[in-house]
Amino acid sequence: MSKVIIALGNDISTDDIYPGRFMATVLPTETPQFAFFDRTEFNAQLKAKAFPPGSIIVGGENFGCGSSREQACSTLKGHDVAVVAKSIARIFLQNSINLGLQVVICPTLEACEGDDLEITADQVVNKTTGKIYDQVKLPAARKGIMDAGGLIPYTRARLMARA
Amino acid sequence: MGMTVVEKILARAAGQATVKVGDVVEPKVDLAMSHENAALVINQHKEVFEGTGLAPKVWDPSRIAIIFDHRVPAESPKTATNQKKIREFVAAHGIAKFHDVRGDVGGICHQILPEYGYVRPGYVVVGTDSHTTSHGALGAFSFGIGATEMASVWSLGVAVNIEVPATIKVVVKGEFPPMVGPKDLILHLIGKLTAQGANYKVLEFHGETIRKMSTSGRIAICNMSVEAGATSGIVPGDEETLRYLREEAGVTEAIPCVTPDADADYCQVVEIDVSALAPQIACPHMVDNVKPVEQVAGTRVQQIVIGSCTNGRLDDLEAAAAILRGKKVAEGTRMLVFPASSKIFAKALDRGIVHDLMKAGAVVMNSGCGPCLGVHEGALGDHEVALSTTNRNFKGRMGNPTGEVYLCSPAVAAASAITGVITDPRK
Numbered sequence: 173m174s175k176v177i178i179a180l181g182n183d184i185s186t187d188d189i190y191p192g193r194f195m196a197t198v199l200p201t202e203t204p205q206f207a208f209f210d211r212t213e214f215n216a217q218l219k220a221k222a223f224p225p226g227s228i229i230v231g232g233e234n235f236g237c238g239s240s241r242e243q244a245c246s247t248l249k250g251h252d253v254a255v256v257a258k259s260i261a262r263i264f265l266q267n268s269i270n271l272g273l274q275v276v277i278c279p280t281l282e283a284c285e286g287d288d289l290e291i292t293a294d295q296v297v298n299k300t301t302g303k304i305y306d307q308v309k310l311p312a313a314r315k316g317i318m319d320a321g322g323l324i325p326y327t328r329a330r331l332m333a334r335a
Numbered sequence: 336m337g338m339t340v341v342e343k344i345l346a347r348a349a350g351q352a353t354v355k356v357g358d359v360v361e362p363k364v365d366l367a368m369s370h371e372n373a374a375l376v377i378n379q380h381k382e383v384f385e386g387t388g389l390a391p392k393v394w395d396p397s398r399i400a401i402i403f404d405h406r407v408p409a410e411s412p413k414t415a416t417n418q419k420k421i422r423e424f425v426a427a428h429g430i431a432k433f434h435d436v437r438g439d440v441g442g443i444c445h446q447i448l449p450e451y452g453y454v455r456p457g458y459v460v461v462g463t464d465s466h467t468t469s470h471g472a473l474g475a476f477s478f479g480i481g482a483t484e485m486a487s488v489w490s491l492g493v494a495v496n497i498e499v500p501a502t503i504k505v506v507v508k509g510e511f512p513p514m515v516g517p518k519d520l521i522l523h524l525i526g527k528l529t530a531q532g533a534n535y536k537v538l539e540f541h542g543e544t545i546r547k548m549s550t551s552g553r554i555a556i557c558n559m560s561v562e563a564g565a566t567s568g569i570v571p572g573d574e575e576t577l578r579y580l581r582e583e584a585g586v587t588e589a590i591p592c593v594t595p596d597a598d599a600d601y602c603q604v605v606e607i608d609v610s611a612l613a614p615q616i617a618c619p620h621m622v623d624n625v626k627p628v629e630q631v632a633g634t635r636v637q638q639i640v641i642g643s644c645t646n647g648r649l650d651d652l653e654a655a656a657a658i659l660r661g662k663k664v665a666e667g668t669r670m671l672v673f674p675a676s677s678k679i680f681a682k683a684l685d686r687g688i689v690h691d692l693m694k695a696g697a698v699v700m701n702s703g704c705g706p707c708l709g710v711h712e713g714a715l716g717d718h719e720v721a722l723s724t725t726n727r728n729f730k731g732r733m734g735n736p737t738g739e740v741y742l743c744s745p746a747v748a749a750a751s752a753i754t755g756v757i758t759d760p761r762k
């Protein structure tokens with residue numbers, strides 16, 4: 173069971189998650205400091221490690237819309253948080269799978285900051301309100317990448333199989 | 336049941352007779368584009384090869400394009416060092432489609448690819464940039480991916496995990512009224528569809544208005560298709576595509592075009608008549624917050640930006656110069672112009688466009704992304720308002736989270752530069 177550390181609205185853009193002005197920073201070890209940088213208070217809490225691993229960011233529709241910058245995923249992965257949103261923009265979803273950031277699509281989810289959620293195999297249980305919501309299953313093809321531990325090990329295996 | 340353009344392209348690239356929506360395929364990639372974020376792709380590519388005993392190698396250097404545009408010339412030692420590292424990689428791997436910081440062959444990636452004939456109808460094009468959708472303007476299936484996915488493409492030559500997307504058919508008819516054009520059309524469409532209305536789907540453009548539209552206008556509409564969430568926008572190749580590739584990009588070999596079957600299956604059909612369309616404005620802070628210009632006319636503007644991969648081409652600069660010729664940019668407003676490529680810049684010089692813009696008070700900058708993504712020149716001051724021909728107005732996009740960005744066509748931007756407030760160019 174994990175706590176919702178922030179509940180966001182619809183169309184949270186990659187500029188919001190990781191502002192463009194920090195794009196020259198690319199290393200996953202360095203990107204976490206800029207997570208939600210312009211949400212000053214939240215950024216400070218993340219940096220101060222105020223949240224236990226597995227804490228949850230809740231989003232509305234179209235989470236991660238905008239640019240293809242992968243920093244928007246590595247910055248969140250660096251804080252060991254999970255994203256549960258009603259829907260997720262295409263490139264952000266693919267990047268998350270490629271990098272191993274936990275993302276869950278849950279179209280009817282209702283959750284507020286401070287709620288306790290339990291993510292099961294195919295549902296999300298809001299322990300605070302007692303309500304249960306269905307997840308949208310990720311396409312099967314993506315499972316291969318997740319099972320391999322991300323796109324890098326997956327590609328490496330494919331490369332070795334060819335060699 | 337017939338196939339859409341993208342289904343046909345994917346079937347060919349995956350070596351299958353047919354594909355249908357929802358199938359997962361591994362298309363061969365015809366062109367793989369990156370910009371400064373190649374620095375991250377290089378890291379990830381190296382990591383793929385770690386422990387394999389194989390030397391890191393790209394599958395086909397002739398199919399990789401790298402263009403410096405986001406921060407040119409470099410704004411910081413960090414960017415300059417990233418660029419240096421990419422230059423070394425390019426040299427080591429023999430990547431010829433490389434466009435460095437140069438006044439002859441430089442420019443924004445989404446302008447360089449069409450301009451140099453790197454994209455052809457029927458290609459599968461991937462780019463580490465969300466506006467890679469632009470190249471659908473030439474009849475290619477072209478979409479944005481992340482840096483790790485690009486490292487995988489560089490290693491394997493295929494995109495490993497592509498789900499065949501559903502297609503929305505957009506049929507556009509009517510003639511644009513004066514001072515209204517492709518940018519107004521795409522802003523209107525995004526307003527109608529919403530920022531997620533085309534999520535995971537393809538926008539396939541048809542109709543007399545599209546047939547008559549120049550490649551420049553088609554690039555603008557495909558470029559912004561991603562703002563409705565689309566995987567890609569696409570205009571099936573036609574006579575104009577061939578004209579552009581032959582006359583402007585200097586392509587000499589045969590150019591086969593891919594067209595959809597008459598009985599192709601579309602998940603939705605959207606019809607638009609542009610003959611009564613007003614100039615459109617996307618208001619802060621969402622691209623789908625679109626209103627006709629009269630609803631926001633009079634809003635005070637401190638910075639006007641004309642440029643970007645959306646509207647930094649010759650016809651855009653010409654449209655602005657025609658309005659500004661003999662006039663002055665209002666006091667208290669600054670105007671920044673970024674031609675989309677060095678070639679366009681040179682043509683604008685030859686035609687006196689740069690002179691006219693400068694005489695009016697505009698600052699004409701080197702080709703590149705400029706203030707579009709808020710990391711380089713042209714940041715906004717606290718609570719300042721920008722009116723820009725770029726494609727995104729998310730909070731903080733122009734470098735300042737307290738700033739506000741309105742998006743519009745070059746005609747609206749130029750007319751507003753004279754008055755210092757958002758202005759209807761038809762008046």
Ligand code: SF4
Nearest residue numbers: 466643644704707708
């Ligand atoms: S001009 Fe703007 S939108 Fe276009 S590639 Fe550059 S940063 Fe991206």
